[in-house]
Amino acid sequence: MQSELYKLIDSYRDDMLEDLRGFIAIPSCSKDLPKVREALDYGLDLGRRMGLHSYSVLDRQVGLIELGDGEEMLGILTHVDVVPPGDAEDWNTPPFDMIIQDGRAYGRGTLDDKGMIIASLYAMKAVKSLGVPLFKKTQLIMGTQEEVEWTDMDEYILRYPLPDYGFTPDGEYPICNIEKGVIDVTMTFDVREDTPSDLPYIESCDIGVATNTVPGRASCTLSDGRTISAVGRSIHACQPENGVNAIFELTKELSEMDIADTKVFRLFKAISKDLSDCFGKPIGLYSESEYYEGEFVHRNALSPTILKTDGKTAELNVNLRYPYGASEKDIVKAFSDWAAPLGGTVIKTNGLHAVFVSQKKPFLKAFAKAYENVTGLKNEFTLAYGGSYAKAMPNIVSWGPLFPDEVDTCHEPNEYINIDSLIASAKIFAESIFEIATKETSFK
DSSP states (O other): OHHHHHHHHHHTHHHHHHHHHHHHTSOOBTTOHHHHHHHHHHHHHHHHHTTOEEEEETTTTEEEEEEOOOSSEEEEEEEOOBOOOOOGGGOSSOTTSOEEETTEEESTTTTTTHHHHHHHHHHHHHHHHHTOOOOSEEEEEEESOTTTTOHHHHHHHHHSOOOSEEEESSEESSEEEEEOEEEEEEEEEEOOOSSOOSSOOEEEEEEOSOTTEEOSEEEEEETTSOEEEEEOBOEETTSGGGSBOHHHHHHHHHHTSOOOOOHHHHHHHHHHHHHSSTTOGGGTOOOSOSEETTEEOOOOEEEEEEEEEOSSEEEEEEEEEEOTTOOHHHHHHHHHHHHGGGTEEEEEEEEEOOEEOOTTOHHHHHHHHHHHHHHOOOOOEEEEOSOOGGGTSTTEEEOOEEOTTOOOOTTSTTOEEEHHHHHHHHHHHHHHHHHHHTOSSOOO
16 A cells, blocks of 8 residues: 555645645735635635545634544644745745746745645545545644744634644654744833934834744834844744844944944844843853753754834844743743843743653654655654644644755745655655554554
8 A cells, every 4th residue: 555655646746736836826924814814725625626524613713624534533733824925035936936946846835834734635635545444533734823823723722622643744854752842022121212312323123024033134224314234044933043133233233333322222232242142141041951851852042033113112022942841930030130121021921832742652653654664764753943833732743844954944035845855745644644544543
């Protein structure tokens, strides 16, 4: 059956790319709810065309596509929303027009996460096409607010039956059974000045496109009408050390100018001085150990991602990824202590806990076997740096789509997925579904 599954997936290649092209064409940025729902409907319609049970719940906040039936359920958690593309000039191709070049499919969402919805759907189609008895249900769950505050999953987990186990293809291979926690800390600062300066001063700024994205461009407007800009390198905030934060670059530009040393400017300088060390040493958040009970969990990693001011108040968001075992309470206190001398207070926190799933779970052994069979590589259990839907439900791991040594372009300009990797993922998922769903024994 394994070879038959692979042949089926190979035969779907052109259809997969065409369906992905249509998916990418829908600019389903999280806050554009009409377009997000359009993307959800598109995915559901694909499932119906494949003969799968497709429907939405919670006023089209979540879409469900199901194969088979049984008391035990394998879940595949995905999302149709995407982060904004940012500045169009940073893209070599139109972000919502999928372009194929050099074996890659370019476009916002190809990697995160529409490509993996396509891979999952065609994996389910392949298993269905075999016509073998299925003793377990496979449920593809499509969320709509993964890139923001997860209002979709927060409500879904309270009202609907959850999978017994599963994966979210929103990270990397091999199996990521440990995932860092994430917390956004939003602070507000009083930046009003008692005495205006004769020198030009920072009047306003609006920096950042998403709380989970290191800003690649930053600018501010001075009181004399000039706009000062700086360029960094945007990257997913889960690994800020791999990008260049434009807030820090803008601060360098401003520091070389003859401008007033206002509260706003001092805030810029404090952010660059104390928060440019992504591991948090200056504010007491450096994690001394990178291990928890012998497992590699990394350490705290932070990045300022949003900075806005109108000259009266300034609002700063810092995105921090913390290792399993760390204390959110201690993290929030560190930011509160840092902000206070600058006239700031923490006004909001929004977080998702870290994940730890035992390597001994039977379903993980099935995943590992499928990965090894398709790739010829040995499975390992690894740490995921990003925040995925694995945090939403118990016994969910982050798994795919990035293979070892592939470049992660999630949230970046010129996002792409290798087409061969898209096909390989579909084969891995198909074999996993087949191995679990066609057996009467439990994989819990």
